[in-house]
Amino acid sequence: MKLQRATIYGFGRWVDETIDFSGHSYICIYGENESGKSTLQQFLLFMLFGLPPKQRTFYQPKSSGKLGGRLTVIDDNGKKFTIERLDQVRNGAAKCYTQAGEEHDETWLKEKLKGMTKTIYESIFSFSGADLSNITKMKEDDLGEVLLGIGLTGSNNIYSIEKRLDSKMGDLFKRYGKKPVINQQLKTLEELFSDLKKHEAREDTYKEKKTDIQVIKNEISSLQSSIHQAKEDRFTLEKQQQALPLIKKYHYYLSELSNYPSQIAFPEDGIERLNQLKEQLLPLKSELSVVEDNQRKYKERREELQQKLHEEAVYKQAQEIIEGEQSYLENRREIEKIRVTVKQLETQMKKELEELDLGLDPGDLSNITFPFQIEKTWNDIKNNRDQLNAEQDQIDQEAEYLKKQQNELESLREEEEACVLADQQRNECVHKLNRYNEQDYMRSFQAAKSNQQLKWEKAKKQKEKRISNLFLASVVAAVLIALLASITDDSLLFTGTVILLLLGGGQYFLGKRSLHVTDQFLDTNEEVISSSTITKEEKENIEHLLAEDKQRREKLEVTLQQLKALHVQLMKWEEKKFALQTKEKQLLVRMEEQYKHYPFLEKISVSYWPEFYHAMKNLLSQNRKKVEYEALYQKLNEYQIEFENKCRIFLQDISGESVNDAMEFQLKIIRKSLEDRENAKNVLRQYENWSIDNAEQQRVLKQKVETYEREIRNLYDTANVNSEDDFLKKAKQVEKKKEITEKINQFVSQLSIIFPDGDQNTFINGKGINEQTLQGKYEQNKEVIGELEKEIEAKRHQLASVHSDISNLEMSEAYSNIMHRFHRESEHLKKLANEWAVLQTAKGILTETKRSYRKKYLDKVINRTSTFFAVLTDHRYIKVYPPLENTFFQVEASDEIRYNVNELSKGTIDQLYISLRLAISEIMSNKHCLPFIIDDAFVHFDSIRTMRVMEILADQAKHQQIILFTCKSDILQAAQKAKIIRLGNPIRI
Structure with a gap:
């Protein structure tokens, strides 16, 4: 889409103005500050996308009541239509008029714009100098949001959906929020949990109070024991006071007893004791007989139970089966989970394979393997194919250019050859010009010769005189030397004389000859000038004709040289074409090799191989997971079958019949067998314990029988008798003494009753008997009892208080109510959490969708960014790396060193940002060919960088309209290839 004409009824400072954008795709709008550049830019955006009422109010003209205008554009199909917007008409909605006279509404315009919005347009097709710093903070997600606008026409719907999702999630839960539902629910649960803990603490207090009751009871019991002991002590003191008269009588009868021998060989109460022993011995023997009979019955019952039990190995195996039951149940759940997971993976892989439309089934993925270098190989093939296509286009363009140039040069050569003189005609002209030159030369020569003849005559006389003088001088010198030689008779002097004569004669002869030759030359007769003379006018015409012919021949020579150079270029073109064909053959060989290994690649364009690799890599990863899950499923299933067989075989072994019941029933039978075995063991242990007790009882009875028999023998031994009769006779002898001692014994018995602890001997002997001492001890004991009774009363009050607290706790239902409410609110929280999940x-899923679209365009954008950045920096930087999650943009210099964007100069950062925006605009223009608007974005550029970016913009303008707003005169001078629109007051077009 290209802008053709903007008619402004009223918009800000612009009123009734028209701006023509037609005739050129590269437009530079120049104006000083406050000249209306930004307002004009907003007007264009208003015409394309509209403005909300509040924003339209901001641009209401001060000197006009109308706000709006018309914008004429040409769409991608070359059809022209006009957009009209008025503030007070249709609430600022667009009305579109086509050349065919049709009228359309805002919806039609949005369809023409292919869903493009103002926000997306400003992020892709428009930027200013204020935006240049964004690249230093741009991260992966920021770039991804821009790229998402490239990949999705309705990306604003995704933004709105994402916003609604964030809003709903925010209504449900925020990490540090208080109003969201889940946050409030969590707060409610915290409060309930706090109350629950308090009641649990009260429950713990209940246990403590129960413990306190027992402790208090124990203390009361201890105190009661103490007071009981004190009362017993008091009772003893009272008895001691009562026993004093008995002790005195005891001493009286003791003196009577001293009249009898001190020792009589007869056991005390021998007759009675003997009768008692005999009476006790008889039931013991009877009981012993019964106990021995019971021991025989216990033994028979144990043997009967042991016969019913299986071997220990059987129960050990049953125990192993029961121990493996939990693993069996967990494996069964895991198998079901794996089955569902494998089904989901198969469905996902099948869906993705159907989307790829390669004719592959999920089962085919197991036969596909990718070496580690295959991604690089496919990328190389794709890059080579793109490069070859580019080179082929370049070669085709070059061939067309060379052919066109060759045709032009051939035509020019034929024209120039037709214009040059023929060789014969040119030779005639040269001959005539030579004849004229000869004639002119002869005339000049004759005049010079006459003048020279006069000068020569004078010089000749002087030269003849000089030659003669030299000859005479040499003769005279020779004569003198000869005379001297004759006098001295020196042969060398004679030789010198000869040499002088020869030199003098030779010089004279040569001089004369030279003069003669000169005379002959000067005396030569004048050549006769040809009668066919050429006039000066004819000579000038011939020279003019030859000069024109020379120029034509020079032009012809230049043309011939250009044809030769063009021939060399054609030869080089042929070499390039041959090299390109060789590369294509090599590429086809590599492609055929890939087709051989991966036949499904034939259905995919080479340009999409890298994307296909990542898709297949994901599928292969899913297939590997599926295979791993299937292997785990098989392993677990084998374990389950082995466990079931083990259970079935075990039950068959112990029952002797085949078992086909469910595993739960089989395991129940096995557990029942273990329980029966344990019960039988308990019974056996009980019988064993009974047997042990019985044996012990027999031993005790036998010991008692033996004891009684030994006692009877002891009685006989004491009485020094061997039979019962002798024993009875001796009993009569001691009866009289016994009557005496009975009185003493009576007193002793009475004292024993009074003093059950055996302290009667002390009182009998008269030691420690003191009425005052006993009275003092009695008073002291009375005080102790009083203190203990008070303490017991206090403990009883404490016990009653604890009983009251426990009663209150047992009657309270708050804990159960809070517990019920806590579980109910927990379930509600789970529902909210599921909704949030x-x-x-x-x-x-939406984020993953955005990420996939971002990946689709990221490589293209970054590659074009690298190309533009390399051109802008004169190839000092050759590659651009996109930002990642925790890193910013990076660039690679020609020495392969990487730099973070923050390490670059301000101008270089601006170059990088402009390269990125140009790349995004170019990629986007494939889908939305909209004008690219730049507002003073080259403020930090020097003259060289400015010229480079102007060249790039001029090149981009070949396929996309470029509108450059600037207030810089140096940028205006650099934009020589652009159509210049100067803004002033008023605006001049």
Whole structure:
């Protein structure tokens, strides 16, 4: 789409103005500050996308009541239509008029714009100098949001959906929020949990109070024991006071007893004791007989139970089976989970394979393997194909250019050859010009010769005189030397004389000869000038004709040289074409090799191989997971079958019949067998314990029988008798003494009753008997009892208080109510959490969709960014790397060193941002060919960088309209290839 004409009824400072954008795709709008450049830019955006009422109010003209205008554009199909917007008409909605006279509404315009919005347009097709710093903070997600606008026409719907998802998720839960539902629910649960803990603490207090009751009871019991002991002590003191008269009588009868021998060989109460022993011995023997009979019965019962039990190995195997039951049940759940997962993977792989439309089934993925270098190989093939296509286009363009140039040069050569003089005609002209030159030369020569003849005559006389003088001088010198030689008779002097004569004669002869030759030359007769003379006018015409012919021949020579150079270029073109064909053959060989290994690649364009690789890599990864899950499923299933067989065989072994019941029933039978075995063991242990007790009882009875028999023998031994009769006779002898001692014994018995602890001997002997001492001890004991009774009363009050607290706790239902409410609110929280999880999953799917679209365009954008950046920086930087999650943009210099964007100069950062925006605009123009608007974005550029970016913009304008707003005169001078629109007051077009 290209802008043709903007008619402004009223918009800001612009009123009734028209701006023509036609005739050129590269437009530079120049104006000083406050000349209306930004307002004009907003007007264009208003015409394309509209403005809300509040924003339209901001641009209401001060000197006009109308706000709006018309914008004439040409769409991608070359059809012209006009957009009209008026503030007070249709609430600022667009009305579109086609050349065919049709009228359309805002919806039609949006369809023409292919869903483009103002926000997306400003992020892709428009930027200013204020935006240049964005690249230093741009991260992966920021770039992804821009790229999403490239990949999705309705990306604003995705933004709105994402916003609604975030809003709903925010209504449900925020990490540090208080109003969201889940946050409030969590707060409610925290409060309930706090109350629950308090009641649990009260429950713990209940246990403590129960413990306190027992402790208090124990203390009361201890105190009661103490007071009981004190009362017993008091009772003892009272008895001691009562026993004093008995002790005195005891001493009286003791003195009577001293009249009898001190020792009589007869056991005390021998007759009675003997009768008692005999009476006790008889039932013991009877009981012993019964116990021995019971021991025989216990033994028979144990043997009967042991016969019913299986071997220990059987129960050990049953125990192993029961121990493996939990693993069996967990494996069964895991198998079901794996089955569902494998089904989901198969469905996902089948869906993705159907989307790829390669004719592959999920089962074919197991036979596909990708070496580690295949991604690089496919990228190389794709890049080579793109490069070859580019080279082929370049070669085709070059061939067309060379052919056109050759035709032009051939035509020019033929024209120039037709214009040059023929060789014969040119030779005649040269001959005539030579004849004229000869004639002119002869005339000049004759005049010079006459003048020279006069000068020569004078010089000749002087030269003849000089030659003669030299000859005479040499003769005279020779004569003198000869005379001297004759006098001295020196042969060398004679030789010198000869040499002088020869030199003098030779010089004279040569001089004369030279003069003669000169005379002959000067005396030569004049050549006769040809009668056919050429006039000066004819000579000038001939020279003019030859000069024109020379120029034509020079032009012809230049043309011939150009044809030769063009021939060399054609030869080089042929070499390039041959090299390109060789590369294509090599590429085809590589492609055929890939087709051989991966036949499904034939259905895919080479340009999409890298994307296909990542898709297949994901599918292969899913297939590997499926295979791993299937292997785990098989392993677990084998374990389950082995466990079931083990159970079935075990039950068959112990029952002797085949078992086909369900595993739960089989395991129940096995557990029942273990329980029966344990019960039988308990019974056996009981019988064993009974047997042990019985044996012990027999031993005790036998020991008692033996004891009684030994006692009877002891009685006989004491009485020094061997039979019962002798024993009875001796009993009569001691009866009289016994009557005496009975009185003493009576007193002793009475004292024993009074003093059950055996302290009667002390009182009998008269030691420690003191009425005052006993009275003092009695008073002291009375005080102790009083203190203990008070303490017991206090403990009883404490016990009653604890009983009251426990009663209150047992009657309270608050704990159960809070517990019930806590579980109910927990279930509500789970529902809210599930709802939030669904929204989170939806957002994750939406994010993944955005990421896939971002990946689709990221490589293209970054490659074009690298190309533009390399040109702008004169190839000092050759590659651009996109930002990642935790990094910013990086660039690679020609020495292969990488730099972070923050490490670059301001001008270089601006170059990088402009390269990125140009790349995004170019990629986007494939789908939305909209004008690219730039507002003073080259403020930090020097003259060289400005010229480079102007060249790039001029080149981009070949396929996309470029509108450059600037207030810089140096940028205006650099934009020589652009159509210049100067803004002033008023505006001049």
